[in-house]
Amino acid sequence: MHLRNLTLTLALTLTLTLTVLVGAQACSSDKSPADDSGAQEPPVDARESTDRGQGLADGGERLDGADAPDGGVDAPQAVDLLAREAQPPALTSLQVVLESMDLPTSGAEYAGDVDGDGDTENQAGVLMGVLAAANMGLQGQLDRRLAAGYLLLLLDLHKDAARSGGFEVQAHVGEDQDSDPRDNFSGNETFDIDVNSPNDALMAARMDGAHLKADGKLVVGLPLASGVVMLTLNKAHLEAEVSSSGMQRGWLYGALPMEEVDTKLLNGFADILNGPNVAPSIAALFDLDQSGDVTAEELKNSPLLAAMIKADVDTDGDGKVDAMSFGAAFTAVSCVIAP
Numbered sequence: 001m002h003l004r005n006l007t008l009t010l011a012l013t014l015t016l017t018l019t020v021l022v023g024a025q026a027c028s029s030d031k032s033p034a035d036d037s038g039a040q041e042p043p044v045d046a047r048e049s050t051d052r053g054q055g056l057a058d059g060g061e062r063l064d065g066a067d068a069p070d071g072g073v074d075a076p077q078a079v080d081l082l083a084r085e086a087q088p089p090a091l092t093s094l095q096v097v098l099e100s101m102d103l104p105t106s107g108a109e110y111a112g113d114v115d116g117d118g119d120t121e122n123q124a125g126v127l128m129g130v131l132a133a134a135n136m137g138l139q140g141q142l143d144r145r146l147a148a149g150y151l152l153l154l155l156d157l158h159k160d161a162a163r164s165g166g167f168e169v170q171a172h173v174g175e176d177q178d179s180d181p182r183d184n185f186s187g188n189e190t191f192d193i194d195v196n197s198p199n200d201a202l203m204a205a206r207m208d209g210a211h212l213k214a215d216g217k218l219v220v221g222l223p224l225a226s227g228v229v230m231l232t233l234n235k236a237h238l239e240a241e242v243s244s245s246g247m248q249r250g251w252l253y254g255a256l257p258m259e260e261v262d263t264k265l266l267n268g269f270a271d272i273l274n275g276p277n278v279a280p281s282i283a284a285l286f287d288l289d290q291s292g293d294v295t296a297e298e299l300k301n302s303p304l305l306a307a308m309i310k311a312d313v314d315t316d317g318d319g320k321v322d323a324m325s326f327g328a329a330f331t332a333v334s335c336v337i338a339p
Ligand SMILES: [Ca+2]
Pocket: 112, 113, 114, 115, 116, 117, 118, 119, 120, 121
C-alpha cells in the first residue's frame, strides 16, 4: 500500500474516531456532578482575592516603611520611601492554588525545550490540537472541573537556602477543607494536602524581581471522562509573574512519563471506548484481539493513536525517547495550605 494512502486513511479514520471518543466524553461529562454544581461563576470571589492581595501588599509596604516614624519624615526619607514603593514587595513565601490552565492547541503553543536540545516541543499539544480541531477539546471540561473543585493543584513557594536560586517550589494535590468549590479561589481558602499527593514534586526556584523561574518535578491534572487524572511532570520548568495575590502569566512545561501515559491516560480512553456511549463498531477498531473489550495495551498498540500519543523526549539520557512533552499556561491565586 502506498504510504500516502495509508496516511490519508489513518487520518480520516482518526478524525472520525476522535470525534466519537470526545463526543462520548462530553456526554458522560454532561451527567457528571461537576457540571451540575453551579460553581462556574467565580468572578466575585476572584475579585475578592485581588482585593486581599492588595491588602497584603499594603501591609508589606507599611512594614517596609515602619522605620520612618509618622510626622517625622524629612526629605531624604520621603525620597527613599518613594523609591521603595516603586519596588514590588519582596516575597519570601507564597501559597497558591491553580485557578486556570490554558491547554495547548498545537505542538507549538506553550512549547518548551524539555530535553535541552535547542528545539521546543509540545507533543501533548499535537494530541490536544486534534481534539480541539474536532471542536471537542479538553479545555471546557478542564475549566468545569477546576471550578467544581475536582482539580486542586497547590504550589508552595518558600525560601530555601539549600537550593540553587534560594527558593523552592513544592507542588501538592489539594483537598478542599469545606468541600465548597465556590470559595476555592477567594484568595484565602484553606486546603489540605490530599493523602494521595506525591511528596517529591519539588523544584529549585529563583526570583528575578517578581519573575519566578523554577525547575524540577511537578504534578499536573488533565480531565478524563471519569474525572481528573494526575500525572507526573519530569524535567519540569515553571515561570510566572508573582505577587502576594498569586501568579499571573504562568507557563509550565515538562515531560509526562510514558509509563503513566500508557496506564492512566490510556486506561481513561479505554474506559470511554468500553462505555455505553461509543458505538461497538468504533470500539471494535481498537479491540485488536476482538475480545469485546478494549484495553490500554490495545490502545498503545493502535496505529490510529500511535501518531499522537507517543514519546518524543529522552529524559534519562539513554538515547531512547521515554516521555511525552507537555506545555500549558496557567494562573493561580493565593491560598492557605494546611500544615
Ligand atoms: Ca527540545
